[in-house]
Amino acid sequence: MTDDVMAEVHTGLQLHISGDRAGAREKFAALWERIGADGDPLHRCALAHYMADVCDDPADELAWDLRALAAADSLTDERAQEYHATLAVRGFYPSLHLNLAEDYRKLGDHEAAKAQWELGRGTLGALGDDPYGTGIVEAYAALATRLGLESDSPDFRG
Missing domain, CATH: 1.20.930 (Transcription Elongation Factor S-II; Chain A)
Incomplete structure (x- = not known):
């Protein structure tokens, strides 16, 4: 099963890796708007984790990393393994x-x-x-x- 949100997270990550931090930040912000603070914990964890990496302000980076941790705390292995069997x-x-x-x-x-x-x-x-x-x-x-x-x-x- 394809996970469209994780595919979009990967697209944002590729923007970051290619050096387009601003483009990645824009992609991640739009995606966060779509999934919301109460969305799927796997999506929130991955997205917040990568969003933190494209923040210029350390306080913003901290806020996103805290969101990623909170999402991980509500994530189950079963949900993670729906995305990838080894997770x-x-x-x-x-x-x-x-x-x-x-x-x-x-x-x-x-x-x-x-x-x-x-x-x-x-x-x-x-x-x-x-x-x-x-x-x-x-x-x-x-x-x-x-x-x-x-x-x-x-x-x-x-």
Whole structure:
């Protein structure tokens, strides 16, 4: 089954990847208007997660990342797997908490950043041993350095 909203989210993501942040932001804003704050949690999670990445203001980025986290909290594995059979909601949390930690760091709230980093660190076991998982773990290590935190090892998933 084709998910037209997720296809449109992917189109916006491709705009962002190609360097058209403004075009992506416009696409995502129009799509958010259509699905609404009470729409399908998978759609809200994906859309808010990517919208945060095209915000210029760190406070706006934080607001979108908080929307993504709230949507993930109401998302079920069954709904996620309707879109893609391999998805599990627990796998969303490492990236969501990483983004929130970075948002708080940018805004100068290092205590909130460290709290989100710790929450996210506790979810790293949900990641696979693949390039995506490795990239997220490396991003946690880099953020730990920026926050002045000690990480147990280069790969602290376990």
